Amino acid sequence: MCGRFALTAPASAIAEIFQVDVLPEVLPRYNVAPSQQIAALVRDAEGMRRMTTFRWGLIPSWAKDPKIAYKMINARSETASSKPSFRAAFKRRRCLILADGFYEWTRRSKTDKVPHLIQLSDGRPFAMAGLWERWISPEGEEVTTAAILTTGPNDLMEPIHHRMPVILPTEHEAVWLDPETPKEALQELLVSYPAEGMKERIVTQRVNNARHEGAGVQEPPEEEQT
Numbered sequence: 001m002c003g004r005f006a007l008t009a010p011a012s013a014i015a016e017i018f019q020v021d022v023l024p025e026v027l028p029r030y031n032v033a034p035s036q037q038i039a040a041l042v043r044d045a046e047g048m049r050r051m052t053t054f055r056w057g058l059i060p061s062w063a064k065d066p067k068i069a070y071k072m073i074n075a076r077s078e079t080a081s082s083k084p085s086f087r088a089a090f091k092r093r094r095c096l097i098l099a100d101g102f103y104e105w106t107r108r109s110k111t112d113k114v115p116h117l118i119q120l121s122d123g124r125p126f127a128m129a130g131l132w133e134r135w136i137s138p139e140g141e142e143v144t145t146a147a148i149l150t151t152g153p154n155d156l157m158e159p160i161h162h163r164m165p166v167i168l169p170t171e172h173e174a175v176w177l178d179p180e181t182p183k184e185a186l187q188e189l190l191v192s193y194p195a196e197g198m199k200e201r202i203v204t205q206r207v208n209n210a211r212h213e214g215a216g217v218q219e220p221p222e223e224e225q226t
Contacts, residue, residue: 001161002074002104002165004031004032004103006029006101006102006103006218007029007100008030009125011027018041018098019049030213031210035056035057035070038055039051040095040097040132041177049177054144057073058072077190080149096128098127100120100124101218105161114202114205118200119199120193120199121196128167129166129190151190160200169193202221203217204217204220205221206219
């Protein structure tokens with residue numbers, strides 16, 4: 001799964017890489033957690049990319065209780081196109097969720113979890129395949145939410161976790177956003193990113209607490225600091 005990530009690159013770099021106007025209020029973020037606002041790209045009615053924000057944790061349009069979002073931060077790529085919670089979004093509301101790193105944990109014991117920061121080899125921002133939905137509250141408020149698609153691990157991730165987010169290569173981003181892309185072609189995009197294009201390192205356990213923000217959460221473990 002993907003339960004925490006970061007987007008720390010300068011706004012100018014994100015604007016250049018993804019060719020969009022950046023919303024400065026979403027940057028920088030070192031410890032993005034479920035239920036928080038996340039930066040995403042969508043395709044507008046004119047076919048242009050646009051940056052927006054969604055609350056992380058998808059609420060299906062038919063949901064009665066918004067608390068379902070806490071179970072919907074991720075969508076399995078193998079079943080998202082057919083699962084009732086995600087199939088409408090898979091067909092019509094796909095997005096790119098922006099990050100430049102995500103966190104995953106390995107367990108040394110029941111109470112001791114080791115956090116890893118996983119990034120592209122060059123540290124550049126990347127786009128994760130996402131789905132988004134509109135939900136109307138009983139009070140009539142529109143809430144827009146999103147989930148990150150996950151897939152099986154590559155060789156880098158396999159010792160750490162059995163799932164990883166779907167990271168789309170640049171050449172696949174437009175295909176994912178295009179409303180005309182057939183379902184079968186979309187499914188072919190939902191694979192693990194090549195391990196040779198990624199890196200990982202252990203970081204401080206401060207990242208375990210979602211209340212901790214700032215560059216300090218990506219520092220080495222306390223015992224390694226000098």
